[in-house]
Amino acid sequence: MRLINRYVLGFLVMGLVACNDDYLERYPLAELAPENYFNNATELENYTNAFYNELPDALAIHYNAPNQADDEARSTVADEIQGTRITPASGGGWDWSELRRINFYLENSHKCTDEAARLRYDGVARFFRAYFYFDKIVRFGDVPWYDSVLEIDDEGLAKARDSRNFVFDKMLEDIDFAIANCPIEKSGQLITKWTALALKSRMCLFEGTYRKYHELGNWESVLDNCITASEELMDAGVYSIYKSDPNTAYQELFIAEDAITSEMILARQYSIAIPLVHSANFYILSASYGRPGVEKSLIDSYLMADGSRFTDNPSYKTMQFYEETQNRDPRLAQTVRTPGYKRIGENKTSVPDFATCVTGYQYVKYVLAPNFDTGNSTNDMPIFRYAEVLLNFAEAKAERETLTQADIDKSIKLIRDRVAMPNLDMAAANGMPDTYLAAQYPNVSTGANKGVILEIRRERRIEMIKEGLRYRDLLRWKEGERLEKPFYGMYFPGTGEYDLDHDGVIDLVIYEGTKPTTVPGRQYQKLGELVLENGASGGRIINNPSILKSWNEAKDYLYPIPTQDLLLNPNLVQNPGWDNSGI
Numbered sequence: 001m002r003l004i005n006r007y008v009l010g011f012l013v014m015g016l017v018a019c020n021d022d023y024l025e026r027y028p029l030a031e032l033a034p035e036n037y038f039n040n041a042t043e044l045e046n047y048t049n050a051f052y053n054e055l056p057d058a059l060a061i062h063y064n065a066p067n068q069a070d071d072e073a074r075s076t077v078a079d080e081i082q083g084t085r086i087t088p089a090s091g092g093g094w095d096w097s098e099l100r101r102i103n104f105y106l107e108n109s110h111k112c113t114d115e116a117a118r119l120r121y122d123g124v125a126r127f128f129r130a131y132f133y134f135d136k137i138v139r140f141g142d143v144p145w146y147d148s149v150l151e152i153d154d155e156g157l158a159k160a161r162d163s164r165n166f167v168f169d170k171m172l173e174d175i176d177f178a179i180a181n182c183p184i185e186k187s188g189q190l191i192t193k194w195t196a197l198a199l200k201s202r203m204c205l206f207e208g209t210y211r212k213y214h215e216l217g218n219w220e221s222v223l224d225n226c227i228t229a230s231e232e233l234m235d236a237g238v239y240s241i242y243k244s245d246p247n248t249a250y251q252e253l254f255i256a257e258d259a260i261t262s263e264m265i266l267a268r269q270y271s272i273a274i275p276l277v278h279s280a281n282f283y284i285l286s287a288s289y290g291r292p293g294v295e296k297s298l299i300d301s302y303l304m305a306d307g308s309r310f311t312d313n314p315s316y317k318t319m320q321f322y323e324e325t326q327n328r329d330p331r332l333a334q335t336v337r338t339p340g341y342k343r344i345g346e347n348k349t350s351v352p353d354f355a356t357c358v359t360g361y362q363y364v365k366y367v368l369a370p371n372f373d374t375g376n377s378t379n380d381m382p383i384f385r386y387a388e389v390l391l392n393f394a395e396a397k398a399e400r401e402t403l404t405q406a407d408i409d410k411s412i413k414l415i416r417d418r419v420a421m422p423n424l425d426m427a428a429a430n431g432m433p434d435t436y437l438a439a440q441y442p443n444v445s446t447g448a449n450k451g452v453i454l455e456i457r458r459e460r461r462i463e464m465i466k467e468g469l470r471y472r473d474l475l476r477w478k479e480g481e482r483l484e485k486p487f488y489g490m491y492f493p494g495t496g497e498y499d500l501d502h503d504g505v506i507d508l509v510i511y512e513g514t515k516p517t518t519v520p521g522r523q524y525q526k527l528g529e530l531v532l533e534n535g536a537s538g539g540r541i542i543n544n545p546s547i548l549k550s551w552n553e554a555k556d557y558l559y560p561i562p563t564q565d566l567l568l569n570p571n572l573v574q575n576p577g578w579d580n581s582g583i
Helices: 003-017 041-054 058-063 065-071 097-111 115-140 164-181 193-213 220-236 249-255 280-285 296-301 386-399 405-409 412-417 426-431 435-440 450-463 470-476 480-484 563-568
Strands: 264-268 381-385 487-492 496-498 508-511 523-526 539-543
Touching: 041 097, 041 115, 058 065, 058 280, 058 381, 065 296, 065 470, 065 480, 097 115, 115 164, 115 193, 164 193, 164 220, 193 220, 193 264, 193 381, 193 386, 193 470, 220 386, 249 381, 264 386, 296 435, 296 450, 296 487, 381 386, 386 405, 386 412, 386 450, 405 412, 405 426, 412 450, 426 450, 435 450, 450 470, 470 480
Parallel strands: 508 523
Antiparallel strands: 264 381, 487 539, 496 508
16 A cells, blocks of 8 residues: 555544543543454554654655754744743643554554464554654653553553663664564555664664763664664665766655655655645745755865865855856755756756745755645655665764775765765775864764764765754764854855856846846845845855854753643653743
8 A cells, every 4th residue: 555545544543543642541442442453454554554644744854944953044043943942831742642552552463363464563563663762762862661551540650761771772672573573575655674674773873873972871782783774774685776867866866756766765655646745845945934045064065076075175165156066066966056957847047046045055856847836746755765774884883983995885885876976985084084074073083983974974964965864963963063053155255246157147136225226037135134244245145143043062952841741740850951940
């Protein structure tokens, strides 16, 4: 069954099994009595279909501001970046209803006498329990572990938080069960053995590096689990890096109507026929949805096409748009509009639109033809893809100081081969670590692998942009202070007329005072509304210069527990630094 249909069916199933989202509320036995359900494979499948609704959708990928972290600037600034989060009274991610549904299933699936079916769907359920708890430990750190359905008078409801180490060990038990019992048949829409390996790779990389950089101890074996899971998936030969023309292959992954399953391990599926659509085009190209633009430090991180560092050029800081986009890693032109860009379905070239992009670096990743601009995009959204697993493998080995050039050749090289970029040379990277990257990531140790760790982080940022991973990457690397830095856009030497793509036609006019007589086809930006570092003397665009950004190293790596939950359970202890004055 297509995953898109599973979502639809999932909503119907949830309507049968629950009357509200309260973890303490019993399921209405008149609607779904355990003794009358869970008797065969179809019933197990139908119940577990509902769990797929917990997977991220296109809205989470595009509009959840913290996901983009320092990769993207917008006309607004998220609370996580402003440092204006407060302790909520309720909600805030401290929700356990989905866990109850999973545990309810696992307590009753034994009623099915078809053991093969039970093991299969128990594997799916335990995948989703590991997935559920992964989000919880990322968000809150220590959390209570529940693997049974608790009733309203159960003492377990008042338990203290379990340590993240204990919870993570339980997550490993769940994901290993899923790996052993989920189907081996490849699917871009269903949970399989390969999806479970991809989740294990992701969650172990997060937890291992989080423990390392936050000095929590016991990180080595967790990274070893990441390496083992990644390598098992790699050695299976089920997935590969999608390749076609190096100048289009990367972009093709994200505009495909149906997920390219040679690389996409799991994707959220969309179709106009259901209808189930998303608004990627509208989000990226409208003036009313945040005007997202790629941040300049990411643009500067792209290598030259010959593999050399763009930032080694002494004049890189003052290069204008046309010059800075020439002879770069082909993924740059497949991620943002660069000179010569032609939109899908159009023959004319288009320059960045400053009315809909605050930095000038406007996304083309995910953007379809103009007929999808009204919020009816149908390209599938990635959740897990093979390139991430390769990056996880390389990073974990580098952090464990077991990485070899042969490891790079079977991971990073495959990703770069897609766009005909030179391979990463481990000895060269470690022999002369990039000072530009070192300034971005000051917490990377000065060990023998410093240079290659920095290069793997470069590769990850470029390859995985706008796939919902960046904020968590900064959390696990303990680099949250990057979010305090100004978010920059294109460089302009001052007011004047600009031919952005060097086609002989003026595209942009930056002016002071009275707006010049308008000429059709030109964009006009008033200085002050478009803010340059040095005003009329030029500089990079500064986004939201009047909004203070603040990161508190003592508390901001975790979210607060809602005050109502602290009142209901006196054994819960608030995360460090968060205010409980609402109690």
